[in-house]
Amino acid sequence: AQSVTQPDIHITVSEGASLELRCNYSYGATPYLFWYVQSPGQGLQLLLKYFSGDTLVQGIKGFEAEFKRSQSSFNLRKPSVHWSDAAEYFCAVGATAAGNKLTFGGGTRVLVKP
Amino acid sequence: KAGVTQTPRYLIKTRGQQVTLSCSPISGHRSVSWYQQTPGQGLQFLFEYFSETQRNKGNFPGRFSGRQFSNSRSEMNVSTLELGDSALYLCASSRGRTGGRETQYFGPGTRLLVL
Secondary structure, three states: OOEEEOOOOEEEEEOOOOEEEOOEEEOOOOOEEEEEEEOOOOOEEEEEEEOOOOOEEEOHHHOEEEEEHHHOEEEEEEOOOOHHHOEEEEEEEEOOOOOOOEEEOOOEEEEEEO | OOOOEEEOOEEEEOOOOOEEEEEEOOOOOOEEEEEEEEOOOEEEEEEEEEOOEEEEEOOOOOOEEEEEOOOOOEEEEEOOOOHHHOEEEEEEEEOOOOOOOOOOEEOOOEEEEEO
């Protein structure tokens, strides 16, 4: 069965500083990987996804993520954080069996200091 | 294109009651999935419906059920509510291709409080 681990529960970063959120997955087949963001009281918004090809993927809001198969990781990065980036971020893996099911990590809550 | 909509947005029920939540997918999307989000368990997959058939199911008791209509709208039902059912219930829609190579788009959720 697939699983996703986000080692950092909380991260505090200063506005303008860089941000990196870690994600490690466990999955026997080709992983399809996603990052979603959730603002308080809201649903999930897709930031970016990796299906195949270039291992560095660009997303919305200036985010990017790098897939590293050897490390089973899919870390999310942003060069310069804005106060509006304060939210909870979820990494997820998509199943390749019949149907579509996302398995999520526990999330990382990002706090942005002025 | 309108996004995924969920109704109601907020709901308060008492233990033992039942509740029905509704989800309208993005136009053209045929797959609807439901997830439960709680502080303790995080985001957990409930089930997926495609063409009015349950295609995938998570590890939840039979009190949790769902259905999908011919227009792809979906409802989720929870019977005999327990305090632990208090959660944010998220609906997600996608085109419906299998194999995980799908992007799911989420609605704003229904927040259920069981007293």
